[in-house]
Structures are given as structure tokens and as C-alpha cells.
Amino acid sequence: MSRPSVQFGLVGFGAWGQFHAKSIADHPEARLAAIVAPSEASRTAAAKAYPGAKIFSDHRAMLAQVKLDVVDVVTPSHTHRAIATDAIEAGCHLLLEKPMALTVEDCRAIVRLARERGCKLAVGHELRLSSQWGEIKRVIERGVIGEPHYVLVELSRKPYRQGADGWRYDAARVGSWVLEEPIHFFDLARWYLAGAGEPVELYAKGKSRDAARPGLFDNFSAMFSYANGAYAVVSQTLAAFEHHQTVKVAGSKGALWAGWSGALDRTLEPTAFLRVFDGEKLENVALTRHSGEVFELREEIAQCVRMARGEAEPIADGRDGLWSAGLCLLAEQSIREGRPMKIGKEFSA
Numbered sequence: 380m381s382r383p384s385v386q387f388g389l390v391g392f393g394a395w396g397q398f399h400a401k402s403i404a405d406h407p408e409a410r411l412a413a414i415v416a417p418s419e420a421s422r423t424a425a426a427k428a429y430p431g432a433k434i435f436s437d438h439r440a441m442l443a444q445v446k447l448d449v450v451d452v453v454t455p456s457h458t459h460r461a462i463a464t465d466a467i468e469a470g471c472h473l474l475l476e477k478p479m480a481l482t483v484e485d486c487r488a489i490v491r492l493a494r495e496r497g498c499k500l501a502v503g504h505e506l507r508l509s510s511q512w513g514e515i516k517r518v519i520e521r522g523v524i525g526e527p528h529y530v531l532v533e534l535s536r537k538p539y540r541q542g543a544d545g546w547r548y549d550a551a552r553v554g555s556w557v558l559e560e561p562i563h564f565f566d567l568a569r570w571y572l573a574g575a576g577e578p579v580e581l582y583a584k585g586k587s588r589d590a591a592r593p594g595l596f597d598n599f600s601a602m603f604s605y606a607n608g609a610y611a612v613v614s615q616t617l618a619a620f621e622h623h624q625t626v627k628v629a630g631s632k633g634a635l636w637a638g639w640s641g642a643l644d645r646t647l648e649p650t651a652f653l654r655v656f657d658g659e660k661l662e663n664v665a666l667t668r669h670s671g672e673v674f675e676l677r678e679e680i681a682q683c684v685r686m687a688r689g690e691a692e693p694i695a696d697g698r699d700g701l702w703s704a705g706l707c708l709l710a711e712q713s714i715r716e717g718r719p720m721k722i723g724k725e726f727s728a
């Protein structure tokens with residue numbers, strides 16, 4: 380006998396929310412029960428694309444009227460805390476897009492509330508589910524390159540999208556551009572170096588190319604280090620073209636190198652490779668699936684279906700979301716103050 384579908388309520392039907400909608404609708408054990416979007420244009424588009432879903436202009440009306448298992452929050456980042464709080468208080472599990480929230484205090488409040496109420500909290504660090512970036516973690520865990528000492532995660536791309544109502548270019552609503560894309564790379568590097576514990580120090584540099592928005596950095600680099608001397612470099616430019624990402628990890632025995640290129644971040648036909656050197660021989664690792672955020676999102680929804688059924692834990696949970704947001708915000712502070720920052724217990728929930 381088939382099991383009842385996991386009921387999803389999607390909040391936000393913008394550029395990324397529409398990919399979430401499709402991934403939910405395509406999953407055989409998920410049902411896209413409701414969609415929230417404030418503008419009439421987005422509500423009309425949502426109703427046309429998903430006639431079986433109930434459409435709302437406010438998430439509180441959805442929570443009051445529809446019985447949901449998972450609330451999927453894909454709204455501008457400054458709205459995350461309020462929506463996540465209401466969804467947890469309504470007893471739902473959460474898939475909360477990165478960044479969890481714009482301040483460490485807000486991230487911590489979400490993590491604590493979810494824990495108190497027994498709600499599962501998955502944070503949108505879907506790159507962990509990639510056939511490519513996830514395979515790097517498995518190579519490290521198998522000990523193929525020995526103990527990792529150095530991680531580089533680097534991206535060059537074209538400028539960010541504006542976002543609905545221009546929120547992504549408004550410092551008050553986006554919080555920090557480091558919270559937009561580099562946050563994924565902080566998460567990956569910290570995940571790869573998990574054997575070294577947690578980072579203890581961070582230093583960052585950033586430069587905007589537009590005098591009208593000096594705090595939104597087109598060029599950004601940060602280095603963070605561990606008590607055992609291992610360190611990671613996270614670097615991104617938005618002043619480039621297309622979308623090209625590199626990861627390099629060097630260990631006590633060997634090293635690896637992965638690259639991903641596409642005309643756009645969401646291309647369905649990227650080129651990607653992973654080369655692993657175990658200290659003796661070099662292997663070109665065949666990737667089992669396409670790598671890219673659109674493919675990883677499908678895996679993330681599948682993981683949330685299992686999470687809602689109590690069969691899996693989130694691949695990145697609230698603690699990870701708090702750490703990645705916290706490192707981004709500390710990088711902002713390091714740039715502002717022009718100095719390295721010590722990391723204590725401030726990112727523990």
C-alpha cells in the first residue's frame with residue numbers, strides 16, 4: 380500500500396522558489412499543497428503552474444488553513460526569521476533557505492525554537508548533496524588524501540539577480556552579499572575540514588566596484604583556520620562572466636581538484652570534473668549524476684521527504700546554518716575592522 384504523500388507548503392515563488400516548486404511537484408512522495416506569494420502576479424503564475432495547490436498571499440493564512448508536514452521558506456532573507464518562527468510554532472518541519480537569518484541572534488533563536496518544539500530544521504546548503512561536491516567529502520572520509528590541511532573554494536560569476544522588488548541590492552534586506560553565495564563555500568569548507576574541529580580564526584577582504592553600494596562586495600576573499608593549523612580559503616568575484624567554481628583540497632597524503640562550469644548557474648548542461656591524487660596515482664572520478672544547484676535541489680527535497688517521515692536527518696541542520704551565517708557575518712566584521720577575528724563559542728546554539 381502506498382504511503383500518504385508528505386505535504387509541503389512553499390513560501391516564496393520567485394526565481395529560486397519556482398525551482399523548489401518543480402522539485403516538490405516532481406517528487407513521487409511529496410505533494411505541493413500550498414504556495415504563498417504576496418504579489419498578484421506571482422500568485423497568478425503559481426495558480427496556473429500548480430492548479431492543485433492552494434494559493435495564499437500571507438504565510439499565516441496558509442498555516443491556519445492547511446495541514447502541512449514541511450514548510451519550505453524561499454523568501455528574501457530578511458523575512459526568514461519571522462516565517463520560520465510561525466512555521467515551527469504551527470508544528471511544521473522546515474526547509475529554510477540559506478542564510479537562515481541576517482543575524483547570529485536570529486539564527487540561534489530559530490535553532491532553539493525548533494529544538495524545543497521537536498521540529499526538524501534543514502538549511503538550504505544543497506551543495507552537500509552534489510555528486511561532485513558531496514563526493515569530495517566521501518573521498519576525504521575514506522582517507523584517500525590523508526588528513527586535509529588546505530581547502531580552497533573559489534567562484535567567478537556574473538552579477539547577482541536583483542530579486543523581487545530589488546531586495547538583493549538593498550543592504551538592509553540582503554544583510555550582506557557574503558550571506559548570498561559565499562555562505563555555501565563557508566559551509567563546504569567547514570564540512571570538508573570537520574575532522575579538525577571548528578574554526579578558531581578568520582580574516583577577510585572585500586571590494587565593491589560600485590561607489591553607490593560600497594558595502595556590497597563584488598570581490599570577496601576570506602581565510603579561516605583551525606587549532607591544528609589546517610585552513611580554508613573562500614573566494615568569489617561577481618565581476619566576471621558565466622559561472623565557474625573550483626574546489627581544491629590538499630591533504631597529508633594526496634590532493635584533489637574539482638571544477639564546474641556553465642554559461643549560467645542553473646544550466647542543465649554543465650561541464651564538471653573531479654580529479655583525485657592519492658599520493659601515487661591520479662584518478663579522474665566519474666560523477667554519478669549531473670552536478671549543479673538545480674540537480675542538488677531535487678536531492679534536497681527528497682531528503683526532506685525522508686526527514687518528514689523520520690527516516691533521515693537533514694544533510695545540513697540548524698547548527699550548520701548558524702555556523703555558516705556566523706562565519707559570513709564575522710567576515711563582514713573583519714573587512715570593516717581590517718583585522719583577523721578570533722572565533723569562540725558564539726556560533727554554538
Ligand SMILES: NC(=O)c1ccc[n+]([C@@H]2O[C@H](COP(=O)([O-])OP(=O)(O)OC[C@H]3O[C@@H](n4cnc5c(N)ncnc54)[C@H](OP(=O)(O)O)[C@@H]3O)[C@@H](O)[C@H]2O)c1
Nearest residue numbers: 391392393394395396416417418421453454456476542543
Ligand atoms: N540554496 C541556494 O542555492 C539558493 C539559490 C538562490 C536563492 N536562495 C535563497 O532563497 C531565497 C529567495 O531567493 P530568490 O532568488 O528566489 O528571491 P526572489 O526571486 O526575489 O523571490 C522571492 C519570493 O519571495 C516572495 N516574498 C517576498 N516577501 C515575502 C513574504 N513576506 N512572505 C512570503 N513571500 C514573500 C516574493 O513574492 P513576489 O514574487 O510576490 O514579490 C518572491 O516570490 C533567498 O533567501 C536566497 O538567499 C538560495
